[in-house]
Amino acid sequence: MVERDWVGERFAEHQDRLRAMAYRMLGSSGEAEDAVQEAWLRVSRADTGQVENPGGWLTTIVARVCLNMLEARRNRREDAAGALPAEPQERHVSIRPTGQDDPEDEALLADSVGVALMVVLDALAPAERLAFVLHDVFALSFAEIGTILDRSPAAARQLASRARRRVQGAAGATGAARSAKREIVEAFLAASRGGDFTALLELLDPDAVVGELRGGREVADFFAGRAQGARLALVDGVPAAVWSHLGRPKAVITFTVGGGKITRIDVDTDPDRIRDLDIVVLPADGQDRR
Known part of the structure; x- marks a missing residue:
């Protein structure tokens, strides 16, 4: 015993x-x-x-x-490959988080x-x-x-x-694609904190979606002046934003980017899902911090 x-x-x-x-x-x-x-x-x-x-x-x-x-x-x-038909098959690799x-x-x-x-x-x-x-x-x-x-x-x-x-x-x-997305997310957070509606509108796709909100103008209006406590971060390696309270991540904001514009923003506050994420906050000095 x-x-x-x-x-x-x-x-x-x-x-x-x-x-x-x-x-x-x-x-x-x-x-x-x-x-x-x-x-x-x-x-x-x-x-x-x-x-x-x-x-x-x-x-x-x-x-x-x-x-x-x-x-x-x-x-x-x-x-499984041995059981496929003899004709050529396309191979698609898909990785997604559990539940998505x-x-x-x-x-x-x-x-x-x-x-x-x-x-x-x-x-x-x-x-x-x-x-x-x-x-x-x-x-x-x-x-x-x-x-x-x-x-x-x-x-x-x-x-x-x-x-x-x-x-x-x-x-x-x-690396280039990741860097481009990081710049877009960083610019979005700066425009949101500063309440720069025009800059937000420039970063958003005209058909951008956030929850029930539809359209770039509605999304820009919603985020203008917000995101004060959100920090740029890598979430499972993806440029995103994180809002923390007392040092613990409470909300994760993820961005879908297409054609150089933000097409969708998702906010996840589920503590169980957040707990399973690999989050690296990116301070202003450029040094990653977990």
Whole structure:
């Protein structure tokens, strides 16, 4: 009983980091939760007598669960591909947050380096993806990664390096679009705070939508003089705005941009959804802050 209490305490201590790691490796909050739950089932039955580094031990278990899930996912896709007709098929890649199925949300996501990263990660071999995320995002050594993958440190380094080149290529290809959207969102927030109706109207599509409001003039009139407490941020890698109270995000404002104009604005105040988002506030000095 004492040993189980010790395991439970150590798991609770590292749970947030383990969930964040699983999310980066799997690209799905639901699958990340499944991976952490599976890891808990394993550690709760394990012999902990020889465990000297609980954090490293738990990281290894979660990483191996994620690796198994990535390999199973890849195998399912290969099986599905084998079942397709012989004629050429177009392959469409679609990534959306849980619970969102609006086509305009897809347009929002398509303008994101974060989404480009997830698409590239999804195309990597499971071992490459694991090596890249664990080293470049969570700063594990190649010796530690090699142990998880049952490979040498040099082989782990090679896997991460190969993945990094592909990820950097994707970031370079989409960086200009992301920067353009960030400038539009930043200009919108400035015009909203300053009550500059003309500037807002210039940034909005004539058919812009915000909730029940329809049309650029109505949307501009609604936002003129508002957004005083909203801060420019990256939300799951997408330029957006966040309103916080006592240091906690309470509302997330996302923007759909098309043809250089804002076509839709959504305001999400659901605490459960906000809690699952990766939010990076962008201060005036240009340094990102989580």
